[in-house]
Structure formats: C-alpha cells, structure tokens
Amino acid sequence: MALRMYEEKDHVAAYLQYRVTPEEMINRIMDFMKPKTQQKFNLAVDVGCGNGKGTILLAPFFDQVVGTDVSPAQLEMAQANSLCSNVTYRQCPAEELPFESSQVDLVTAMTAAHWFDRPRFLNEADRVLKSNGCLALLSYTMDMELEYGDATSALNNICDELYAALRPFKNPCLGSSSSKIYFDMFESCTYPDKEWNGSLRVNRTVTVNSFIGMVETFTSYQKLMRQDAAEAKRLSDDIRNKLMAAMQVSSPDTELTMVVRYFYMFARKP
Template sequence: MLDRFSAQAELYARYRIDYPPELYVFLLAHTARRGQAWDCATGNGQVAVVLAEHFAHVHATDISAAQLAQAPVRPNITYQVSPAEHTPLAAASVDLVTVGQAVHWFDTEAFNQEVRRVTCADATVAEWGYGLVQVYEDLDPLIRQFYSETMRPYWDENRWHIDDEYARIPFPFEEVQHAQFLVQRQWSAEWFLNYLRTWSSVVKYEKQHGQDPVLLIAEQLTQLWGQQEREVRFPVFLRLGKVS
C-alpha cells in the first residue's frame, strides 16, 4: 500500500482544508440510521470528528500511525491503523462509510468487498475528493504549471483519478447520486506555500533531490500574491450510493 502522507503529517493537519457543512448535511440526509460509521483513510480525523457528533460510534482507520497521532480524541471514536481493504470491523455493523480524498489510493475491488462485508443492509457509502486549488487569474497559470509540469514526474498515477472526479474508479452501489461543493478560504502566501508542501509529489521530489521544490515558485508566487490574504477555492466532488 502507498503511504504518501506520514512524512508531512503535521503540515497536513494544519494546512489541508476541511469540508463544508453542506457536505455533511447531504450525507446525513441520505443516512437513515445513526449507529456506527466508518471513516476510512481518516488521516488526522477531521471527518471522524464531525461524524462523531451524529453517530453513536465512529471507527476511523488509516495506514499512517503518524497521521492518526494528529487526530483529536473523542469518547466515541476508535482510531486504528488498518488498510482500507482489510479492517478489524465486525461484519454487518456499519451504517455509513466515508472516504475523503483517498479512494484513489485503494485496491478498489478489495475495498468494495470490505465495504459490503462490514455494512448493514441499506447502508450509505460516500466517496469524495477535491480538485486543483483556484486562486486568481494572475496566479492560476503559475499554480497549474507547478502542478502539471514541474511536479508531474513525481505524482503517482493514482493522482490523476482526482482530475476526472473518480470516473474511472468503479462504484458498484445502488441509487447513486453526485454532488458538488465549494470550499473557500482566506489564505496568505505563506499559508498557501505550506499547503503545497503537503502534496505527495512535493514530498517525493524532496526525498529524491534533497531540496524543497516549492522554493522554485515561492518568490514569484509571493510577489504576485502580495501582503494581503487572498481567497482560495477548492472544488469538491462527491458520489454517494446504497449497499443493497
């Protein structure tokens, strides 16, 4: 299994986005029972913490112990180091399965089998991700070039599933629905550059070359950005289905 986020776990916890309330409203509207939820590839637990406000218990799994070490403790969340495809969860026990910005790293067939094993009848499965950040016209070409040209050799092929919104990843569930959301934040140039340092491609580049590739664009981006905070936008795509 690929673990691309342990090395930058602290940066990830601080500089990655969380998800809008509208996304959770959508999930809950399509989940009849509020017994147990499974947040798969929970990372630093940001989704698990929200689900814990609505479910009796949340199982939150991830392959990265370093990521889980960043997760907030809640009495009704159990964090466990576990691959997505083989978990310690009991059969037919889960009412909701969530995967945020991670299903493209899985063995899809094995994961879907595990989902069917652990879910109750009529359980909900929701998978989502977010595309390339958008800032302003003067900055977007620089960001796109860094993403698709400078970093291209360092992205795993899995990453390109994000660009086509999981269209090539099987989703063999019933009553499938799709939804779009938008995350908007006000960030300084420094914050944005640290967000770039959470990219798996950036970490891979640094391991291979011993240099931080963000510095290749840091000066130009900072000059274009200015001293003020700017709005950054992340388009979020989601698909949801029922386990028959």
C-alpha cells in the same frame, strides 16, 4: 495492493496544519443518509482517516465513530487532537476492516480512496455495511485556484506554473485524473441508489504562506523534496514571491481566497 503514504511525522504535522477540512461534505453525506431512515445512526467508519480532521466532524451524528488508517504517525496525530468521547481509532488496511458483517451505517473515505486497492475495498465496504447503510467517497483536485481582486488571473497563471512543475512527480497510480478514479468506482458500484457530483466548488480563506504549505503536503512535492530538497525549496520560494508580486503585497501572511473543487460519490446499500 494499497499504497502506504504519510508515514513521516513532519509530513503528517503539515498535513494537519494545512489540508482542507471537509465541513460542507459532511452535511452532504448526512443529507443523503437521512431521507431513507429516521433512526439514530450507530456506527460510522472513516477509512484512511489520517489526522482525523474529517473523522471528528461525524461525531455529532453517530453513537460511535471509528477512524482507521495504516499509518501509525497519522493515528498518533489523530488521537492527540481528538476531544470527542465517541471517536476512536484503529490501525488496519482499508481492505481489511475490523468489523463484523452488516454492522456499519456509514463507510466513508475522505481524500484517501485513491490510495486503496479499490476493488477489494469496495467489497469490504459492502460486507460491513448494513442494509440501507451508505458509502461516501470524496476527494478534491490538486489544482486549486486563487482569487484576489484584479490579480486573480495572474495568480492562476502562476499556479499553473507550479502544478506543471510538480506534474512529473505525480504518483503513477493516480493516472491523468483523480476524479476519474472516483467516477470509475461510482460506475462499478452496483447499488441502485447512488449519487455523483464531479465538481463542487468550496472557498477557503488562506494566506499565501498557508497555500504554499498546503502544496508542500502534496505527494508530488514530497517526492521532489526527497530527490532534490534545494530545488523544492527554490520552487516554493519562487512561487511565493511571484504570488506576492502579482498581489502587490509584501507579506506572505496576506489573505486571499482558495477555491477547492471537490468530487464525490454516495451510494446506499439495498
């Protein structure tokens, strides 16, 4: 059974503000799709679309883009922030997509498929995809690295401390490695034309505060906060102060580089 996540409005708003937008990944998806067809693409479906930050990036390439999610709070945020006339949203489970068979050019899920009932979702994606339609599943690891001049090594030791503190609160369904979940889906996909990349490094300029804000959107941090809000706040404050001390700065709005490691699978239906 798929899991329901990101239902609380405060969590959804923080997710929209702090989570990484996958611009580079959209270009890779389109590069994979284009060599085998010159026709204009009709329909893309972004499953588990959340706040729609990735969904709207598909708009220039398709006549119609539909984002689907089970969370009303996420869809409300997506609709409020969508300015694209060819993008719409539907509430439904990932395993029960409201499309006819062989109708969809692209089924994608960005940082979401690990929450699905994966065998059922893959069967459903296969049902709705056209011949030569593509499946694109991507996510990133939750152990971002930080870079700031000579302080880089110290910053990542502090990050390791943070990730270790959150590890006991990790959802058991994610197992020891989220990338393994996606590689297992890649291995189980029977389409002969497929591609796997286990480590694509993407850099983002963030502030100390926005890095902490992103970590606070993790489901592990949210679980800690529900169990002990004071301890969660103490952890955030302690890590923020340690990062600033290592950087020798006084403002949490100081910018640094965050390195995100994406992994993805692309596959084309015969």
